Amino acid sequence: MSRxxxxxxxxxxxxxxxxxxxxxxxxxxxxxxxxxVESGFDGKIYPINxxxxxxxxxxxxxxxxxxxxxxxxxxxxxxxxxxxxILRECAEKGVKGAIINSAGxxxxxxxxxxxxxxxxxxxxxxxxxxxxxxxxxxxxxxxxSTMPGLPQPAxxxxxxxxxxxxxxxxxxxxxxxxxxxxxxxxxVRFSTVISSxxxxxxxxxxxxxxxxxxxxxxxxxxxLEGVKDGKSFLKVSKAITPKKPIIIWKVGLTKAGSRAALSxxxxxxxxxxxxxxxxxxxxxxxxxxxKELIDFTVAFSLCRKPKGNRVGIISSPxxxxxxxxxxxERFGLNVPxxxxxxxxxxxxxxxxxxxxxxxxxxxxxxxxxxxxxxECMEVLNADDKIDSIIxxxxxxxxxxxxxxxxxxEIEKPVMVVLTPYWTVETEPSALAKAxxxxxxxxxxxxxxxxxxxxxxxx
Amino acid sequence: MSRxxxxxxxxxxxxxxxxxxxxxxxxxxxxxxxxxVESGFDGKIYPINxxxxxxxxxxxxxxxxxxxxxxxxxxxxxxxxxxxxILRECAEKGVKGAIINSAGxxxxxxxxxxxxxxxxxxxxxxxxxxxxxxxxxxxxxxxxSTMPGLPQPAxxxxxxxxxxxxxxxxxxxxxxxxxxxxxxxxxVRFSTVISSxxxxxxxxxxxxxxxxxxxxxxxxxxxLEGVKDGKSFLKVSKAITPKKPIIIWKVGLTKAGSRAALSxxxxxxxxxxxxxxxxxxxxxxxxxxxKELIDFTVAFSLCRKPKGNRVGIISSPxxxxxxxxxxxERFGLNVPxxxxxxxxxxxxxxxxxxxxxxxxxxxxxxxxxxxxxxECMEVLNADDKIDSIIxxxxxxxxxxxxxxxxxxEIEKPVMVVLTPYWTVETEPSALAKAxxxxxxxxxxxxxxxxxxxxxxxx
Numbered sequence: 005m006s007r008x009x010x011x012x013x014x015x016x017x018x019x020x021x022x023x024x025x026x027x028x029x030x031x032x033x034x035x036x037x038x039x040x041v042e043s044g045f046d047g048k049i050y051p052i053n054x055x056x057x058x059x060x061x062x063x064x065x066x067x068x069x070x071x072x073x074x075x076x077x078x079x080x081x082x083x084x085x086x087x088x089x090i091l092r093e094c095a096e097k098g099v100k101g102a103i104i105n106s107a108g109x110x111x112x113x114x115x116x117x118x119x120x121x122x123x124x125x126x127x128x129x130x131x132x133x134x135x136x137x138x139x140x141x142x143x144x145x146x147x148x149s150t151m152p153g154l155p156q157p158a159x160x161x162x163x164x165x166x167x168x169x170x171x172x173x174x175x176x177x178x179x180x181x182x183x184x185x186x187x188x189x190x191x192v193r194f195s196t197v198i199s200s201x202x203x204x205x206x207x208x209x210x211x212x213x214x215x216x217x218x219x220x221x222x223x224x225x226x227x228l229e230g231v232k233d234g235k236s237f238l239k240v241s242k243a244i245t246p247k248k249p250i251i252i253w254k255v256g257l258t259k260a261g262s263r264a265a266l267s268x269x270x271x272x273x274x275x276x277x278x279x280x281x282x283x284x285x286x287x288x289x290x291x292x293x294x295k296e297l298i299d300f301t302v303a304f305s306l307c308r309k310p311k312g313n314r315v316g317i318i319s320s321p322x323x324x325x326x327x328x329x330x331x332x333e334r335f336g337l338n339v340p341x342x343x344x345x346x347x348x349x350x351x352x353x354x355x356x357x358x359x360x361x362x363x364x365x366x367x368x369x370x371x372x373x374x375x376x377x378x379e380c381m382e383v384l385n386a387d388d389k390i391d392s393i394i395x396x397x398x399x400x401x402x403x404x405x406x407x408x409x410x411x412x413e414i415e416k417p418v419m420v421v422l423t424p425y426w427t428v429e430t431e432p433s434a435l436a437k438a439x440x441x442x443x444x445x446x447x448x449x450x451x452x453x454x455x456x457x458x459x460x461x462x
Numbered sequence: 463m464s465r466x467x468x469x470x471x472x473x474x475x476x477x478x479x480x481x482x483x484x485x486x487x488x489x490x491x492x493x494x495x496x497x498x499v500e501s502g503f504d505g506k507i508y509p510i511n512x513x514x515x516x517x518x519x520x521x522x523x524x525x526x527x528x529x530x531x532x533x534x535x536x537x538x539x540x541x542x543x544x545x546x547x548i549l550r551e552c553a554e555k556g557v558k559g560a561i562i563n564s565a566g567x568x569x570x571x572x573x574x575x576x577x578x579x580x581x582x583x584x585x586x587x588x589x590x591x592x593x594x595x596x597x598x599x600x601x602x603x604x605x606x607s608t609m610p611g612l613p614q615p616a617x618x619x620x621x622x623x624x625x626x627x628x629x630x631x632x633x634x635x636x637x638x639x640x641x642x643x644x645x646x647x648x649x650v651r652f653s654t655v656i657s658s659x660x661x662x663x664x665x666x667x668x669x670x671x672x673x674x675x676x677x678x679x680x681x682x683x684x685x686l687e688g689v690k691d692g693k694s695f696l697k698v699s700k701a702i703t704p705k706k707p708i709i710i711w712k713v714g715l716t717k718a719g720s721r722a723a724l725s726x727x728x729x730x731x732x733x734x735x736x737x738x739x740x741x742x743x744x745x746x747x748x749x750x751x752x753k754e755l756i757d758f759t760v761a762f763s764l765c766r767k768p769k770g771n772r773v774g775i776i777s778s779p780x781x782x783x784x785x786x787x788x789x790x791e792r793f794g795l796n797v798p799x800x801x802x803x804x805x806x807x808x809x810x811x812x813x814x815x816x817x818x819x820x821x822x823x824x825x826x827x828x829x830x831x832x833x834x835x836x837e838c839m840e841v842l843n844a845d846d847k848i849d850s851i852i853x854x855x856x857x858x859x860x861x862x863x864x865x866x867x868x869x870x871e872i873e874k875p876v877m878v879v880l881t882p883y884w885t886v887e888t889e890p891s892a893l894a895k896a897x898x899x900x901x902x903x904x905x906x907x908x909x910x911x912x913x914x915x916x917x918x919x920x
Binding site for chain 2: 178263326
């Protein structure tokens with residue numbers, strides 16, 4: 005069985021044991037159990053705890069051997085010193101895959117930790133059981149979430165249960181939850197999110213290969229500290245990027261950063277220059293911060309591909325019209341002066357003090373004339389010298405339905421900068437719910453559009 | 463009377479007429495009236511409207527001449543064509559200052575608009591009445607807010623009424639409200655916010671001079687499209703920066719951006735290189751986006767000045783420990799490996815798998831041990847090889863009281879990266895309320911700390 009086939013089985017587990025399941029609120033053994041239950045997982049769940057008869061109403065077992073039905077997947081959240089014998093028990097029981105949540109392995113930098121991790125690797129290779137982690141938080145799929153520390157308000161949970169096109173891997177467990185939440189607020193849906201931790205057995209490259217083949221995944225994103233085998237990484241990613249984009253936030257680019265990565269997951273980071281060169285060779289899109297990774301994800305997941313780099317800007321706030329134009333040109337896009345014909349078409353309905361040169365400055369009259377947005381979008385859509393559209397709104401709610409309808413009717417890629425003030429996004433906006441890429445600042449939209457344009461027109 | 467003295471009189475007006483006061487919700491003539499009332503302004507308010515006896519319970523007058531008491535300040539929100547005769551009436555009445563909210567002047571680019579603006583300038587210089595705008599939204603002071611479009615939820619309004627140390631000017635009116643809101647969410651308080659618009663009479667340089675002399679203002683920030691007199695700007699700003707920092711977001715740096723600025727407020731932007739050189743010569747801190755201006759404002763307004771560039775990082779999320787270290791070094795700060803002595807002091811209470819090299823990686827055990835944060839801060843405070851501290855928290859609420867108490871007790875500058883997920887800031891956080899600089903991403907904190915360090919150690 006190939007690594008990818010084994011991963012498929014693990015991600016489609018029909019029965020999951022939570023070893024170290026706990027009643028203690030906040031404990032990973034409780035959070036992962038709750039995560040699994042609340043995700044709507046429809047298989048069998050076996051909490052394993054030597055001193056509990058039941059946890060949250062689910063029958064518990066003292067150990068995995070006392071479960072008489074087959075178990076596909078074990079989630080292990082016990083102290084590091086107890087992990088090895090439990091892994092052996094799991095392998096004997098015929099468990100296909102194990103997730104080791106526990107920390108206390110190679111990342112310690114001690115002989116004991118390093119040897120313990122070696123033993124994990126030996127068990128995996130000798131038994132054929134696939135192991136994710138150690139020092140990881142599990143995975144999230146629309147149907148099965150074993151990701152502790154992922155309490156989900158109803159609005160977001162609804163989005164997470166929907167199938168999406170983004171597949172993500174991360175060597176930081178905590179970042180998975182942070183990233184899912186931020187992306188979900190912008191309406192992104194996921195095929196898979198994987199916390200890979202120390203990667204004793206399954207590595208980033210295995211997950212990359214899996215996501216490359218996964219039909220649900222159209223965009224691959226990654227928090228990466230380091231890979232062990234640069235050549236394989238290059239080969240695998242090079243084969244994927246012609247079919248789907250890979251966006252990577254590589255951390256540990258500096259001396260202090262790579263020292264931190266080493267103590268975090270035992271990763272050999274550093275060599276930022278080499279990684280940069282490999283990414284360029286493989287046509288990987290590199291993000292230089294967590295925010296950039298999130299912003300690029302929104303663009304690549306939700307936005308149509310532009311055919312060229314000429315952007316039309318429609319803005320109600322004049323200050324952000326200037327900022328959007330500046331940002332587009334700074335990031336390599338072109339904001340051409342609109343043609344006489346287009347300008348004339350705009351002047352038919354816009355007030356005479358609105359600039360129609362590009363940016364199109366609607367001024368605050370847009371509040372009383374929300375139809376200006378779709379009308380301008382339609383005019384830009386008809387202009388064959390414009391490839392994509394950035395819309396900046398200066399107030400919340402007024403324009404949403406007009407913009408949603410318009411984006412559905414035109415062909416060109418559209419990004420919206422939502423700049424409400426005195427209101428705060430506690431749930432996805434109406435635009436995000438409609439699958440329209442939205443940003444809080446014009447610079448974020450421009451940078452993301454530039455990355456998408458570069459990938460799309462390459 | 464000097465320009466600065468005249469501005470002082472205008473900002474301390476005891477009576478304000480709103481000319482074009484309106485009952486229509488959303489109309490600038492209604493918003494500015496409400497802004498003034500809700501700001502708690504304790505002077506006299508005169509709504510001027512030829513066809514209303516009262517507006518929102520306040521007695522209205524048909525024109526300014528029919529007000530028999532003296533009027534210090536007029537806020538004018540009528541169509542552009544009616545502005546000139548109204549200005550003349552105001553001058554005859556002895557009004558000290560006028561704010562022209564109306565658009566339809568130089569920014570139109572038409573002969574009519576340009577001539578109308580010239581006439582505004584002539585009235586100002588011939589009568590001695592000071593004029594702000596046209597095409598501006600007014601000003602905000604802790605006691606007097608005539609800034610339309612600034613509806614304020616109670617939490618934010620409370621902050622805005624408190625006196626603060628930030629004085630801001632902006633050629634974009636809309637950006638004032640956006641900026642105030644974002645900064646207020648981080649606990650920043652303002653001395654003054656001024657929307658300068660087309661600057662027919664009072665210019666950015668006048669406001670800069672005023673803020674330079676204003677004792678309440680410790681930090682000056684600015685959204686700038688362009689100045690008319692580069693030499694004066696250099697002279698005035700050069701005299702201020704040794705006493706207080708000036709942070710400027712200069713827009714219109716690109717061809718498309720400067721075209722947008724011209725149609726926005728008639729500003730001659732462009733010449734980004736020249737501006738950059740002037741800023742460097744005057745020791746002005748340059749921000750390259752709205753977000754950077756906001757982030758730098760938080761740092762300069764709330765954070766103590768670091769004595770050097772050596773940063774200690776304390777993080778619970780491992781991924782953001784790596785990101786913070788990377789970002790600090792990328793922006794020119796130093797994240798040194800901690801000394802044996804400091805490392806030993808940390809190892810006394812931290813779990814053995816916590817890295818104490820720098821970043822200090824608390825791991826998720828911090829959730830159960832929130833005192834780790836203040837304990838680590840105390841150790842770093844005692845280390846004379848560390849100049850400032852960045853704290854990253856991975857969950858909301860748990861640590862707030864510990865961190866607030868600790869920041870109050872130590873001497874070194876502290877910035878906090880607050881990364882709660884599944885919760886959203888709808889009001890200032892407990893840390894922001896306590897005046898601690900907070901950021902949503904480690905890169906934002908690092909970049910802001912770098913700017914502050916560079917200014918502080920120069």
